[in-house]
Amino acid sequence: MRALRLAELLLLLLFALLALFPLIDSTFYTQLITKVMIMAIFAMSLDLLVGYTGLVSFGHAAYFGLSGYVLALVAPQYEAVSLWWSLPAAMLVCALFALITGILVLRTKGIYFIMVTLAFAQMVFFVFHDTKFGGGSDGIYIYAKPTLVIAGFQVLNLEKLNQLFYLVLIIMAAVYLLLRRILGSTFGRALLGIKENEHRMRALGFPTFGYKLSSYVLSGALGGLAGYLAAVQYGFVNPEILSWHQSGAVLMMVIMGGMGTLYGPVVGAFAFVLLQEVLSDQGFLGPVAKHWQLAMGIFVILVALYLPQGLAGLLRRRKAEASDGSSDA
Amino acid sequence: MAQAMPEAILRTESLTKRFGGLTAVDTVSIELHVGEVHAVIGPNGAGKSTLTNLLSGDLRPTSGSVFFAGKDIAGLSSDRISRLGIGRSYQKTNIFLPFSVFENCRLAAQSRTPHAWRVFHGAAEFPDINLMAEEAMVAAGLSQRRDMVAAALSHGEQRQLEIAMCLATRPRVLLLDEPLAGMGPQESQDMVELIQKLAGRHAIMLIEHDMDAVFAVAHKLTVMVNGEVLESGVPEAVRGSPAVQTAYLGGEDFLNG
Ligand SMILES: Nc1ncnc2c1ncn2[C@@H]1O[C@H](COP(=O)(O)OP(=O)(O)O)[C@@H](O)[C@H]1O
Ligand SMILES: [Mg+2]
Numbered sequence: 273m274r275a276l277r278l279a280e281l282l283l284l285l286l287f288a289l290l291a292l293f294p295l296i297d298s299t300f301y302t303q304l305i306t307k308v309m310i311m312a313i314f315a316m317s318l319d320l321l322v323g324y325t326g327l328v329s330f331g332h333a334a335y336f337g338l339s340g341y342v343l344a345l346v347a348p349q350y351e352a353v354s355l356w357w358s359l360p361a362a363m364l365v366c367a368l369f370a371l372i373t374g375i376l377v378l379r380t381k382g383i384y385f386i387m388v389t390l391a392f393a394q395m396v397f398f399v400f401h402d403t404k405f406g407g408g409s410d411g412i413y414i415y416a417k418p419t420l421v422i423a424g425f426q427v428l429n430l431e432k433l434n435q436l437f438y439l440v441l442i443i444m445a446a447v448y449l450l451l452r453r454i455l456g457s458t459f460g461r462a463l464l465g466i467k468e469n470e471h472r473m474r475a476l477g478f479p480t481f482g483y484k485l486s487s488y489v490l491s492g493a494l495g496g497l498a499g500y501l502a503a504v505q506y507g508f509v510n511p512e513i514l515s516w517h518q519s520g521a522v523l524m525m526v527i528m529g530g531m532g533t534l535y536g537p538v539v540g541a542f543a544f545v546l547l548q549e550v551l552s553d554q555g556f557l558g559p560v561a562k563h564w565q566l567a568m569g570i571f572v573i574l575v576a577l578y579l580p581q582g583l584a585g586l587l588r589r590r591k592a593e594a595s596d597g598s599s600d601a
Numbered sequence: 602m603a604q605a606m607p608e609a610i611l612r613t614e615s616l617t618k619r620f621g622g623l624t625a626v627d628t629v630s631i632e633l634h635v636g637e638v639h640a641v642i643g644p645n646g647a648g649k650s651t652l653t654n655l656l657s658g659d660l661r662p663t664s665g666s667v668f669f670a671g672k673d674i675a676g677l678s679s680d681r682i683s684r685l686g687i688g689r690s691y692q693k694t695n696i697f698l699p700f701s702v703f704e705n706c707r708l709a710a711q712s713r714t715p716h717a718w719r720v721f722h723g724a725a726e727f728p729d730i731n732l733m734a735e736e737a738m739v740a741a742g743l744s745q746r747r748d749m750v751a752a753a754l755s756h757g758e759q760r761q762l763e764i765a766m767c768l769a770t771r772p773r774v775l776l777l778d779e780p781l782a783g784m785g786p787q788e789s790q791d792m793v794e795l796i797q798k799l800a801g802r803h804a805i806m807l808i809e810h811d812m813d814a815v816f817a818v819a820h821k822l823t824v825m826v827n828g829e830v831l832e833s834g835v836p837e838a839v840r841g842s843p844a845v846q847t848a849y850l851g852g853e854d855f856l857n858g
């Protein structure tokens with residue numbers, strides 16, 4: 273209990289620091305942290321599956337990319353599209369895709385689940401890569417960022433870096449609170465039970481398929497939310513955002529940060545993206561920087577070896593010492 | 602036998618389960634009545650757990666029928682069967698080890714209520730669910746352990762929790778697969794008393810090796826060997842049956858404690 277407070281306190285501190293961050297007034301760093309926060313949303317959406325439902329998906333990039341493509345395709349070429357309907361539309365497409373694929377993939381388990389989610393994501397990748405419909409391998413530019421207009425008044429101007437930064441920060445906090453809430457409900461407890469022992473849950477009378485499917489759809493929709501924001505930030509989409517590298521990266525953020533904690537994947541996203549930035553910085557590390565993936569690999573291995581509960585495990589370990597193991601479900 | 606009985610709440614007809622060449626349950630027909638404990642005994646490998654799994658929907662029968670309140674439920678999924686009011690415990694303890702005792706029971710009780718989709722309410726905010734969980738915990742004698750993690754319980758207490766979870770779903774039929782296995786004398790005594798108390802309002806199938814317990818609580822006794830029913834009836838009659846005596850030649854100690 274005390275440790276949970278500690279984690280929450282740290283999150284509040286992180287939120288405050290982030291809220292002040294644009295004061296340093298650096299285009300580069302504001303953009304970088306915006307990107308990190310988007311990945312944090314993406315990682316939290318995957319944690320719902322991996323950490324709370326026991327479903328290790330290796331195809332989460334499908335939602336990230338699909339949503340970006342929806343934005344690119346519905347946006348008029350040189351005019352801004354309304355955020356009001358384009359964001360829900362993108363998330364809805366992702367939710368539908370999750371619903372349809374979920375009905376199929378949730379019939380498989382373990383390693384097959386990993387494989388089938390990957391296969392579906394690869395199908396989406398090739399649809400956009402190999403057809404002209406989404407601009408092929410070049411992708412599509414989004415020349416004007418979406419706008420939010422209420423009664424003729426432009427509430428948000430996402431061309432402004434700081435406004436995008438704060439929008440993403442608020443969405444990240446909202447997603448965290450939403451998932452916390454949901455996971456604390458009877459629905460969330462049922463998901464945890466399914467992760468722990470699905471067979472027993474069924475014997476207790478839970479129609480587990482429906483629970484898993486709901487989790488899968490929600491996770492997909494929130495993954496789409498992250499993808500939409502990423503497309504807004506970069507101003508273009510291409511098949512790269514759908515690739516399995518992307519699915520692997522977000523899975524690593526979740527595992528490295530500490531799955532099943534929600535804040536762990538946020539920490540994981542920060543660690544992953546910032547580390548990638550530092551390790552691939554030629555000005556900083558010289559020619560070694562070209563091999564940043566090697567250094568990243570070593571870091572991931574070290575975390576896996578010494579922090580089996582991820583970076584969030586650092587908090588948990590303290591908790592075990594402080595409260596002598598009495599845990600809450 | 603020919604007496605007019607009220608209709609059985611759970612009844613099987615020629616229930617059969619084959620695993621490849623092995624017939625684990627062979628044309629078994631038994632009846633469970635509310636207010637009765639029906640004990641099933643037999644050596645290891647006789648097919649008792651498989652029979653339980655067929656009744657609970659954990660396994661699909663190869664052939665035969667299972668009637669619950671007159672409807673054939675053979676082949677229904679285990680969650681459907683559970684929601685019909687057939688609860689079971691497992692021979693091998695099957696609980697949520699990282700959860701607290703209360704949470705194990707609360708989760709079980711939660712499966713009975715329509716609140717499961719109210720995602721903006723805290724899980725512990727439903728008095729009806731909490732009450733069902735508390736009652737099950739008290740009945741199984743675990744109220745002292747309420748907030749303990751299930752993994753930290755003694756083996757006997759984990760067995761009690763197994764029963765508590767089953768009770769928290771408020772079943773009408775209880776399928777108890779060796780509930781006393783691994784329990785100490787006091788815990789066994791308590792469990793026997795609990796089963797006697799439950800018998801009043803439930804139909805109970807009790808699989809058990811402890812003959813003292815069986816003869817203390819059973820109204821009916823079925824002996825299974827090699828998947829088949831060897832003998833079935835009133836406990837005293839079954840005990841004296843020549844077939845049973847022959848089958849347990851030298852196993853006298855098995856039947857007489
Ligand atoms: N899932 C299974 N697959 C194959 N054989 C099984 C399976 N479950 C049980 N058996 C076999 O069926 C027979 C009956 O087992 P079981 O029902 O567990 O007996 P009991 O509970 O009476 O000891 C045993 O020979 C056992 O090995
Ligand atoms: Mg058995």
